[in-house]
Amino acid sequence: MLRLNAVHLAVCLLPLALAGCGEPADHDDPRIRPPLVRVATVERAEAGSRxxxxxxxxRTQSDLGFRVAGKVLERRVETGQSAKRGQLLLRLDPADLALQAQSQQRAVDAARARAKKAANDLARYRGLVASGAISAAEFDQINAAAEAARADLSAAQAQANVAQNATGYAGLLADADGVVVETLAEPGQVVSAGQVVIRLARAxxxxxxxxxxxxxxxxxxxxxxxxxxxxxxxxxxxxxxxxxxxxxxxxxxxxxxxxxxxxxxxxxxxxxxxxxxxNDQAPGQVLAVPLASVYDPGNGPGVWRIASRPATVSWQPVTVLGLDDENRAGDRPAEARRADRRPGRPSSAPGRGGASGGTTRA
CATH class of the missing domain: 2.40.30.170 (Efflux pump adaptor protein, beta barrel domain)
Structure with missing residues (x-):
C-alpha cells in the first residue's frame, strides 16, 4: 500500500517536474522580444530639382498704337514677321488729318491778320497820345489788344504745328528691330489714339x-x-x-x-x-532616408536613430524637404510598428546594411 502511494506520488510529481524543465527563460519570451525591423544607412541626398x-x-515687348484716331487703311505686316526699325507697319486714312492741318493753317492766317491790324492801330494811337488827342487809358487798351493779337497768333501757329505733325502719325512705324507677335487691328477698323494694334517683341x-x-x-x-x-x-x-x-x-x-x-x-x-x-539647400545639408523610416507621432516627423554600442534607439526630429519615387520591385519597407519603439530601448543589430539590407531589433 505504501509502495502504491509512492508510485502514485511519483506519477503526480512528474508532470510538475516536466513543466518546470520545459518553461523557457524570460528573455526568450516572444511576447517581450524586440520587433524585427530593417536598418537603413543615412546617405547624402543628390541635389533635388523641380x-x-x-x-x-x-525681354522687351512693345505694345504699339497710333497717336491719333482714325480708320485703318492698310496693314503691311503679319504675325510672326520680322520688322526693322522705321518700317511701316500700319497706315491710317490721312484725309481727315490733312483737312485738320489745313484748318489750323487757315486759323494761323486769320490770327496773323488780326495781329497786323492791332500793330498798325498801336502805331497810329501812339502819335495821338503824344499830342494829347486821346487819353493814356485809351492807349493802354489799344496796346493790350495788340499784345493779345500777337499771343493769339502764337497759339494758332502752335496748333497748326500739332495738326501738321498729326499728318505724319497716320503711319505706324516700328520703333526697333523685332518680331511681330500679335496684330490687333485690321483694314477698315476705326481705332482710337493709344489703342494697342501691334505687339512687337524686340530683338x-x-x-x-x-x-x-x-x-x-x-x-x-x-x-x-x-x-x-x-x-x-x-x-x-x-x-x-x-x-x-x-x-x-x-x-x-x-x-x-x-x-x-x-x-x-x-x-x-x-x-x-x-x-x-x-534645391536652394547647400550641399551636405540634405540627407536621404527611406520613406518607411519617417514617422510622425503627431508633433512633427522624425526618425529612430540606432546607436551601435549600446544598441539602443533615440528619436531624431527631421524636416521633410521632398520625396523621390525610387521604389523598385522587391523593396521591403520596415514592417515593425514604429509606435512600439521608445527612446533608450535596447536593440540588437546582427547585420549592418544600407537602405536595401540589414535588420535590427528595436
Whole structure:
C-alpha cells in the first residue's frame, strides 16, 4: 500500500517536474522580444530639382498704337514677321488729318491778320497820345489788344504745328528691330489714339517666363537647366534675372524671368521650355532616408536613430524637404510598428546594411 502511494506520488510529481524543465527563460519570451525591423544607412541626398513649364519671350515687348484716331487703311505686316526699325507697319486714312492741318493753317492766317491790324492801330494811337488827342487809358487798351493779337497768333501757329505733325502719325512705324507677335487691328477698323494694334517683341536675347509657387523663391542670379519641348539637345543653363515680389491675383504664383543661354538664346518666341530649378539647400545639408523610416507621432516627423554600442534607439526630429519615387520591385519597407519603439530601448543589430539590407531589433 505504501509502495502504491509512492508510485502514485511519483506519477503526480512528474508532470510538475516536466513543466518546470520545459518553461523557457524570460528573455526568450516572444511576447517581450524586440520587433524585427530593417536598418537603413543615412546617405547624402543628390541635389533635388523641380520642373516647371515656361514660355520663350523677349525681354522687351512693345505694345504699339497710333497717336491719333482714325480708320485703318492698310496693314503691311503679319504675325510672326520680322520688322526693322522705321518700317511701316500700319497706315491710317490721312484725309481727315490733312483737312485738320489745313484748318489750323487757315486759323494761323486769320490770327496773323488780326495781329497786323492791332500793330498798325498801336502805331497810329501812339502819335495821338503824344499830342494829347486821346487819353493814356485809351492807349493802354489799344496796346493790350495788340499784345493779345500777337499771343493769339502764337497759339494758332502752335496748333497748326500739332495738326501738321498729326499728318505724319497716320503711319505706324516700328520703333526697333523685332518680331511681330500679335496684330490687333485690321483694314477698315476705326481705332482710337493709344489703342494697342501691334505687339512687337524686340530683338535680343530670349527669356523664359515661368510661374513659380510661393514655396519656391530662388535667388536672383541663380541658374537652372532649360530644355525646349520636343528637342533632343542637351539642356542649357538659364540665369534668373527677375522674380516678381507680387503674386498673381488669380493663380497666387510669382512670375520669374530666366535668361536663356546657348542654343536657346535665339529660340522661337512662344515656344515651350522646361526649367529644372535646383534645391536652394547647400550641399551636405540634405540627407536621404527611406520613406518607411519617417514617422510622425503627431508633433512633427522624425526618425529612430540606432546607436551601435549600446544598441539602443533615440528619436531624431527631421524636416521633410521632398520625396523621390525610387521604389523598385522587391523593396521591403520596415514592417515593425514604429509606435512600439521608445527612446533608450535596447536593440540588437546582427547585420549592418544600407537602405536595401540589414535588420535590427528595436
Amino acid at each position: 520642373a516647371f513649364t515656361g514660355v520663350v519671350v523677349a 535680343g536675347q530670349r527669356e523664359a517666363r515661368v510661374q513659380l509657387p510661393e514655396t519656391l523663391r530662388p535667388a536672383v542670379g541663380s541658374e537652372a537647366l532649360a530644355t525646349r519641348y520636343g528637342s533632343e539637345s542637351q539642356p542649357v543653363t538659364a540665369t534668373l534675372r527677375l522674380l516678381s515680389d507680387a503674386a498673381d491675383a488669380t493663380t497666387r504664383t510669382f512670375e520669374a524671368r530666366y535668361v536663356l543661354n546657348g542654343a536657346l538664346a535665339n529660340a522661337p518666341l512662344g515656344s515651350t521650355v522646361t526649367l529644372r530649378i535646383g
